[in-house]
Amino acid sequence: MVFSSALIGLREGLEAALVVSILVAFLVKTDRRQALRFVWPGVGAAVLLSVGVGAILTYSTAQLSFEHQELLGGSLSIVAVVFVTAMIFWMRKASRHIAAELRGKMEDALKVGPAAVLLLSFLAVGREGLETAVFFYSAVQTAQSDTLQPLVGFVIGIAAAIVLAYLLYRGAVRFNLAKFFTITGVLLVFVAAGVLGYGLHDLQEAGFIPGLTTLAFDASSTLPETSWYGALLKGIFNYSQQTTVLQAIAWVVYVAIVLPLFLKPARKTKTEAASAAPAAAKE
Numbered sequence: 001m002v003f004s005s006a007l008i009g010l011r012e013g014l015e016a017a018l019v020v021s022i023l024v025a026f027l028v029k030t031d032r033r034q035a036l037r038f039v040w041p042g043v044g045a046a047v048l049l050s051v052g053v054g055a056i057l058t059y060s061t062a063q064l065s066f067e068h069q070e071l072l073g074g075s076l077s078i079v080a081v082v083f084v085t086a087m088i089f090w091m092r093k094a095s096r097h098i099a100a101e102l103r104g105k106m107e108d109a110l111k112v113g114p115a116a117v118l119l120l121s122f123l124a125v126g127r128e129g130l131e132t133a134v135f136f137y138s139a140v141q142t143a144q145s146d147t148l149q150p151l152v153g154f155v156i157g158i159a160a161a162i163v164l165a166y167l168l169y170r171g172a173v174r175f176n177l178a179k180f181f182t183i184t185g186v187l188l189v190f191v192a193a194g195v196l197g198y199g200l201h202d203l204q205e206a207g208f209i210p211g212l213t214t215l216a217f218d219a220s221s222t223l224p225e226t227s228w229y230g231a232l233l234k235g236i237f238n239y240s241q242q243t244t245v246l247q248a249i250a251w252v253v254y255v256a257i258v259l260p261l262f263l264k265p266a267r268k269t270k271t272e273a274a275s276a277a278p279a280a281a282k283e
Contacts, residue, residue: 004191004238005150008084008135009157011184015091016128017165019102023121025169026103038114042121050129057137070206073138077199080138081254083131084192088185088262132158138195185262193254194238197247204244216248 020043027035057076061069102124109116132154139150204212220241224230233239240247 004194005136005139005153006157006160007153007184007187007191008139009132009154010161011087011157011181011188012128012132012135013158013161014165015087016125017161018168019098019124019128020121021165021169022099022102023106023124026106032110035110035114035117038117039121042118043125046122046124046126046129049126050133053130054133054136057133067206070202071208074199074202074206074208076134077138077195077202080131080134081192081196081199083134084188084195085258087131088181088188091181092185092262138199182263186259189255189259189262190237192258193251196254197240197243197251198238200246200250201240201244204246209246211244211246214245216243216245218242 020039023039024036027033027039061072064072105120106117109120136150136154139153200209201212203209218241223233223239223241225234225239225241230239230241
């Protein structure tokens with residue numbers, strides 16, 4: 001659970017930190033440092049909102065009945081899967097243009113005024129933060145209400161993301177971000193498949209969908225969750241020693257569809273193809 005939470009925290013945190021570093025670098029390089037005082041309040045407000053939403057989701061549901069807890073937990077787990085799927089595909093597509101896009105938006109915001117700069121900073125970080133809040137709640141549900149492991153994982157991942165983004169900003173380290181997002185994206189596909197299975201199991205326990213007693217396999221004796229290897233599989237891939245048929249089918253179908261689509265080479269846009277043609281002609 002620590003590993004999967006840290007992976008999500010690293011991925012989400014790095015995306016948010018890169019967005020902030022792009023905005024800051026743009027303002028510094030264009031001698032508009034005075035606008036930085038409007039960026040940081042926006043970033044801070046987004047972080048506080050994300051923490052607040054995560055805390056409300058995690059601790060307020062304790063007052064609900066078991067069925068309602070399972071229904072809410074299962075529903076939000078599926079929402080988290082939708083978020084993580086959209087996130088990995090969005091970053092795969094936008095990674096080549098995100099810097100130019102953010103600079104353009106900041107240029108427009110500066111023309112409007114300080115409030116627009118603050119709002120842009122808030123929205124740029126807030127999206128990642130709200131996704132992280134939903135992931136955190138889903139991780140807590142998967143850990144059976146043990147908030148310590150998911151919290152430790154998210155803190156480790158986000159802290160590593162902030163350090164890494166700062167080093168990239170300062171030029172202290174250089175690495176292939178596209179390859180990084182590809183590798184983490186592949187890992188997150190398997191994490192999301194496990195979260196999807198767990199969310200469906202919650203909905204089955206709530207009585208919202210049938211099939212709770214129809215098991216695809218029962219590995220309680222050969223691969224128990226209490227063993228170190230069972231705990232490792234559960235922490236990374238949300239492994240369940242008693243997996244229903246619906247869970248197994250959902251896991252296989254999700255991975256079989258999403259992973260090939262994610263690894264499929266991206267098509268070049270008309271603009272990219274046009275810009276590449278003169279270079280190829282020169283060669």
